[in-house]
Amino acid sequence: MKSAFKFLIIFSAACLVLASCEGPGGAPGEPGKDANENCIKCHNPGVVQAKAIEFEHSLHFTGEAFEEGTRNNCAPCHSHQGFLYVVKNNTPATFVADPLNAGKFLNNYIVNPATMALPGPISCFTCHNSLHNDYTEDEFLPLTTTAAVPMTMWGGSKSINFAKASGNLCAKCHQPRPVTNAAGNVIDYSLLVSAPNANYNLSSVSYRTGVHYGTAAAMSAGTGGIEFGTGYSNTTAHTQGASCVSCHMATPSLLSGGHSFSAAGNFAGCSTTGCHGSATDAKEKLTELQGDISDKLAALATKINSIGGGHDILQKDPVDNKYHGYIDIYDASSNPTGYWKNPDFGTPTFPTLTNAQFGAILNYQLIFRDGSMGVHNPSYIEKLLDKTLAAW
Numbered sequence: 129m130k131s132a133f134k135f136l137i138i139f140s141a142a143c144l145v146l147a148s149c150e151g152p153g154g155a156p157g158e159p160g161k162d163a164n165e166n167c168i169k170c171h172n173p174g175v176v177q178a179k180a181i182e183f184e185h186s187l188h189f190t191g192e193a194f195e196e197g198t199r200n201n202c203a204p205c206h207s208h209q210g211f212l213y214v215v216k217n218n219t220p221a222t223f224v225a226d227p228l229n230a231g232k233f234l235n236n237y238i239v240n241p242a243t244m245a246l247p248g249p250i251s252c253f254t255c256h257n258s259l260h261n262d263y264t265e266d267e268f269l270p271l272t273t274t275a276a277v278p279m280t281m282w283g284g285s286k287s288i289n290f291a292k293a294s295g296n297l298c299a300k301c302h303q304p305r306p307v308t309n310a311a312g313n314v315i316d317y318s319l320l321v322s323a324p325n326a327n328y329n330l331s332s333v334s335y336r337t338g339v340h341y342g343t344a345a346a347m348s349a350g351t352g353g354i355e356f357g358t359g360y361s362n363t364t365a366h367t368q369g370a371s372c373v374s375c376h377m378a379t380p381s382l383l384s385g386g387h388s389f390s391a392a393g394n395f396a397g398c399s400t401t402g403c404h405g406s407a408t409d410a411k412e413k414l415t416e417l418q419g420d421i422s423d424k425l426a427a428l429a430t431k432i433n434s435i436g437g438g439h440d441i442l443q444k445d446p447v448d449n450k451y452h453g454y455i456d457i458y459d460a461s462s463n464p465t466g467y468w469k470n471p472d473f474g475t476p477t478f479p480t481l482t483n484a485q486f487g488a489i490l491n492y493q494l495i496f497r498d499g500s501m502g503v504h505n506p507s508y509i510e511k512l513l514d515k516t517l518a519a520w
Contacts, residue, residue, distance in 0.1 A: 292371030299345030
């Protein structure tokens with residue numbers, strides 16, 4: 129709470145400065161806007177103070193959002209200045225030939241390091257970049273961006289574009305990252321489907337190989353999975369009738385809703401879009417759906433792990449004892465206890481994967497790291513699981 133009040137004190141002081149100014153030699157200048165009349169429109173317990181306290185319970189504030197903000201390829205999502213940079217410059221998600229290194233490629237979706245002297249953590253001004261221009265209560269909108277989001281995982285060849293465009297602001301960061309080959313180019317994911325039985329050789333495979341954690345927008349939009357077979361569709365009540373805001377910024381309840389961006393245990397948004405008649409109905413459907421998806425995801429993990437012939441391919445997280453999608457390969461700095469290729473275990477050779485098996489690992493990561501256990505887009509996520517389980 130202390131930092132929230134510190135935040136408010138700083139802005140209150142700024143408002144007082146705006147109240148009037150001095151001319152040359154200390155003579156009174158032209159009077160400014162009345163700070164009390166303008167600032168309190170937003171800086172009051174029901175608006176900014178409430179939002180600041182809610183934000184302190186969000187993972188944007190308390191999580192790892194700023195941890196990697198000084199790396200130019202992480203900064204677009206892990207820092208305030210990096211995010212504003214890619215929005216302002218309409219930075220493309222494409223890969224291009226490296227002019228200085230023949231045969232190598234560069235990912236365009238990075239931030240110019242020269243702009244990152246003070247990258248800064250995610251804050252109010254990251255999403256609401258019109259704040260404190262006119263000092264009115266209307267400045268929360270427009271949002272920094274609501275444009276369609278070219279997917280960096282797919283090198284810009286696929287895009288996320290929600291019917292409720294405010295969701296595109298979230299998708300700008302909550303999208304999966306690409307898997308790249310030795311030359312630095314994004315791999316051809318279509319081969320994972322068109323040549324499922326071929327040995328996978330499109331990239332190296334290491335502990336961190338995969339799509340990173342920001343997969344929620346892709347799964348919510350039904351875009352970007354490794355789609356084996358046909359028959360994919362979306363749950364339109366979620367993808368078009370509702371929005372990210374509907375559930376993740378619902379009326380606050382305990383530590384959920386509002387600017388906490390958490391939907392955990394908060395069903396206030398489920399009945400506002402015409403989807404569910406009551407919170408009880410929504411909770412029952414959620415429990416049933418998550419149980420079904422959890423079972424299928426566990427079955428997929430078991431099938432992937434069977435490739436190891438006695439030792440798991442995926443690595444269990446020691447905190448929650450679940451497979452998060454990391455691959456159990458030795459890495460001296462990041463994963464010194466990994467089994468495969470670990471000299472302490474006789475340097476066991478990592479099994480050869482087929483294209484379909486590698487695609488299954490990516491789909492496991494996409495679904496687990498989405499975090500909703502199917503809720504974001506039940507039709508698409510369940511179909512993706514069913515088709516992946518049948519792919520080999």
